[in-house]
Amino acid sequence: MGGDIYGEPIRYDPDFHGPLKNRSCTDVICLFIFIVFVGCWAGIGIYAFVNGDPDKLLIPRDSEGSRCGFDAHVRDKNYLFFFDLTKCATPSVAFTGCNTTQVCVDACPTTSYYYTGGPVDDLICVDGVRNSTDNAETLITEGKCARWALRSTSVLKRCLYKTEDRRALRSQRVASVPGDEISLAKRYLEITRSWVSLFVQYFVSFFSDSYDAEKVGYDIVNDIVNSWKEILLGVAICIVGSIIYIFILRWVAAILVWLSILGAIAALSFGVYWAYSQYRYYKDNPTAYLDATNWFQELIMRSGTWMGLLIAFSILLAILLLVVIFLRKRIVLAIALIKEGSKAVGATTAALFFPIVPWILQLGVIAYVLAVAIYISTVGNPSYEVRNFNSTECTSSTCNSNTVQNGDTCDRDTFKSICDQPCPAQCKFIQISNSFTIYLHIFNGVGLFWGVFFISALCEMILAATFATWYWTFKKSDVPFFTVTTATLRTLRYHLGTLAFGSLIITICRIIRVTLEYIDHKLKKYDNPVTRAIMCCLKCFFWCLENFLRFINRNAYIMCAIHGKNFCISAKDAFSLLMRNILRVFVLDKITDFIFFLSKIAIVVGVSATVYSIVAYVSQTEITYIFVPVVFVAVCAYFICTVFFMVYTMAIDTLFLCFLEDCERNDGSPEKPYFMSKGLMQVLNKKNK
Template identity: 55%
Template sequence: MAEKHHNPSDYGEPIRYDPDFSGPLKRRSCTDVLCLLLLLVFIGCWIGIGLYAFINGNPNVLLVPIDSQGARCGLDSHVRDKPYLFFFDLTKCLQPIPFTGCNTPQVCVKQCPQTLFLLDNINYYRPEDMICTNDVRRPMTKNEALQLVTEGKCARWYLHSESVQKRCLPNIFSQNDLAQLTKIGSNVTVEMLQKVRDSIKIDFEQIGNNIVDDIMHSWWLILVGLVLAMLVCIIYIVLMRWIAAVMVWLSMIGVLAVLSFGIYQCHKNYLYYKEHKVYKDTSPWYQSLLYKPGTWMTLLIITSVILAIVVLLLIFLRKRIVLAIALIKEASKAVSSVTASLFFPIFPWILQIGVIAYAIAVGLFLSTIGSSQFVVENLDGSNCRCTGPAQNYKNNATCDPDIFASNCKEYGNECNPATCHFVGTVSSNLITYLHVINIFGFFWILFFVSGLADMILAATFSTWYWTFRKRDVPFFTVTESTLRTLRYHIGTLAFGSLIIAICTMIRVLLEYIDHKLKKYDNFITKAVLCCCKCFFWCLESFIKFINRNAYIMCAIHGKNFCLSAKDAFNLLMRNILRVFVLDKVTDFLLFLSKILVTAGVTSVAYVVFSTDYVKIVDTSELNYNYIPVIIIGIGTFFISLVFFSVFTMAVDTLFLCFLEDSERNDGSPEKPYFMSKNLMLILGKKNK
């Protein structure tokens, strides 16, 4: 059987010349109204779910402090009446450990200390004033107290304190306390206590105190770095208006230079750590990795492979890069001519941030709706005896903390280490369904906002392309495109985003199933799930590609989603070679530009924060100099995505318009091309 070759005629007839066509239609009707109604009903239900969650949820259950033994203050049976967290030695909080909190014992207490206590001063020692762990029995002598302090079971000193989010922090205005500390030779000062209060930034599990502290000390420098990144993106795009070829080749050379420098640095560090062996077992894991030569060898291999791939791509695509540069230059002209389009993505970006914040808040409140679940822990092997209503309590059985505290005793005292421990919130199946709806709403509305921005930009740039004399482009093109899209095509956006949301939810469900089936470790199950996840990833990517081009066709011709998707698909398939030769090469070159901008700004931040070459800022108060560098690097990448998304949309829109222009017109006086002279010259076309 002869092989079937690609035949453009299989995908419909080329678009015919229409003397009345002059760009995006002004007169059009509403599209996909049923999907619009469905979207409005869903948004109303989503808001209702949010109100229900905010009224009935209590996120404070998730925010209660946790002591060094894992007990939740105010919730677990043995600390039911102890809602506050006390730190044994607050000076250890001056250098907190990331992701674990202060490196000092922490216990739950009934109330924060209201007096001064100094074990080293005999005049102030009373056994009943000692704050210790639950397994310490009183009374005790001072020598016994000193032994317990050495063992980390009791606090040596504390000051007048107040509750800050249920954590006991010293009152820095208690000058008498500081005076007493000074008399016994203590080095605790007002500045030290203030720094302790500032460094203990409370979050869900006391995570990353150092990181938060660094952010608080350098937030304005991070902001300056992000503003610099925004200016670099704007300048970069403006320069491409006149020297597109230079900027594109500069991007390619810059990326190659960055990768080459990375290879050099990785090789240098590999040889150094292989020879000096400075690895220490006592170092934190994230520092230990940097001391291992194997880490740098892995990075060296990865960087080398990436460099080789980029070089090979540039070699094989060198002839196509000239065409791609011409299309990029066209896009830069369009963006420069409609300056408002450059800043337009800021508004959908703010909307997306709002959608993300709302979905997270609803999910957080929903997760706290229901009854608290407690289970018995450490009962077996202890001397704890449960009687009365608690006589049938066993390990891992559900329990009531009040009943446990009243009926489970160890020689007349509270049980230790047996507890009735809080493990979570038990909710009905309704809450599970509401969680699923919330996740689905998050995806749907997020994709909807993204599609809205794409269609508005598509309408803007298609208006620019199909205006024969570019100086006649309307001044309020972005405004007109926004109003036209909001009036006529919200339903189309709802339809397209709904399809992507459904596909994404299927992928999330597959990930959930994969997580649940991991304990079975079945090879066949893993293979089937892997194939399913790969298939739906490809399907989602294809749908996103079709959606993007469908939005462009809808912005131009005003048809519904299905017809727009069909027209876009047929047009692309009739010009499939140009799609791969021109459009995808352009996307690759723009990706290199994003990488170059991100690498450039991040390198400047690294020189400022982590080296001694530039003494512009004082980094002495920072625990980790690289934290601002990482934040600026990540922020720069997302800023470049926001600004270059305009450029990418301009390229995709102009490319689709160019394909339609090539089919609709032939360059004759009656049917002139709308493309620029530069693009016509490169493609071998001209207006007669």
């Protein structure tokens, strides 16, 4: 029945000896569409670079939208001063701006002050520097003058704090402030070492008060800078360790797999016991949750929570035991394929480092997208609108309700002379207006997804062709030295259309997901449970669909790399072959995912422990928090392991499809010998006669 539903097994072909050399171009129409798309994308980039002007975004603007150094009334004031720069220390500042008053000044402050009363020489206000102090407190309270200012330097014409005098300024300012204002002075006069620390402080602030967050953020950035040698050493150890681990996995794969399975069984058994004991305890003490101090404690002090965990642990334990009992032969096959994957990677070492090339290409695509987005955003002319117009206060002949209304367009160079003080009307910058730039941004966004997915697909097909060549070489010692180079040239010459087709499918699915996220964000203000349920189901469905399509695409690329057929035929053949061996597919996929996860964790823990030992007992570097370089290295190590094991995963997926085809195509006779290794033949009780 399986043959009728999912096609007939692959027949023996005496002319087949691995990836075909003589093949034709596939999915030419899709390649043509992709070339046209890239041409239009390049045209948009040229148009943006010619007509855009990033200076429009870089020129500082005050709170009223005036361009410092450009608009007529602030032409002699080239720099932007922030009343409270600490309010810019949030990741959303790039989209929402700093929530503090900003004014154009002729020079950044060269001295520091904190106003507590009495005379002051340089009080920075919205209309310049005031020397009068008669109403200084009132002006500060109304937000028209800054209570404090620090000696600053110009960065892109923005006045930012100078960090070398941080501690001296802090101690000097705090000493001059009355006791009841010391905490406020500490908060405002604590200077960060760099803008990076502002973002660190933002996240630390969730776990501590404002002043502690600023101090911790500064110390964390200091620790990273001071321990850069240890961090680089940890990264190097991770790279070397990953390579060695992959090479020796052929000998320790069986031990690691069975130890992992036994460990998982032991952990789940303990989880069942612990959940049951906690369930009995809280069932006998039903009011224990009343002593909880937060929602999480209340949750874990209820018997229903532990009943749910007991059921979940029991189901997982039962599934794992059934898999071990009834699918142990498939597990042995998965172990053998993991060993084969290690041999294949070891025989084609260049493939291990090949992902660096597409990674650089993807960074190039992202950089191009960002540059085009910035230039597109500056195509057009800035638009201004009248804001804060009050007809009772603006009664001059040139500025009254008959000539000016809120929302009217205005000109910055002439509006001040028409509606000057005491009229409170403002000609405020709204946006750089251009009716069609939104479509260019959308096109550029599609280019980002399609370009990144196309490069990822290119990497997968080249690796698939490399490992397929290794498998279908009868004598493994005869594998060509330039296998990766040959696979790259063959893919670029014949199969760019197939890659464009497969990556376009993923791009469309990702665009739908992004659109759903945008719609969900817009619908949150309605707080409708029915809408939330529908959106949750849609997002879950398209997430599952994208992952399924990625699985199909990867196997389609493998079949295309071997047989040279177009995307649809390759996807159909791969899907049919996998479905005819669904149990093997399931076990192999889960076993390899589990082993690779454990391998990543093992490498990350080992590297982190090594860095900790170096920082704690060997290095003389002075740092505040010893965990900072350790955590930083752990994050880097995980990403490095992901890159290396991506190659290993592709090797196993390719070898698995080749193995399934080998089993169907050949029977071990002299005319149709198996191409699989002796280890695989022993697992399956097969041999070449």
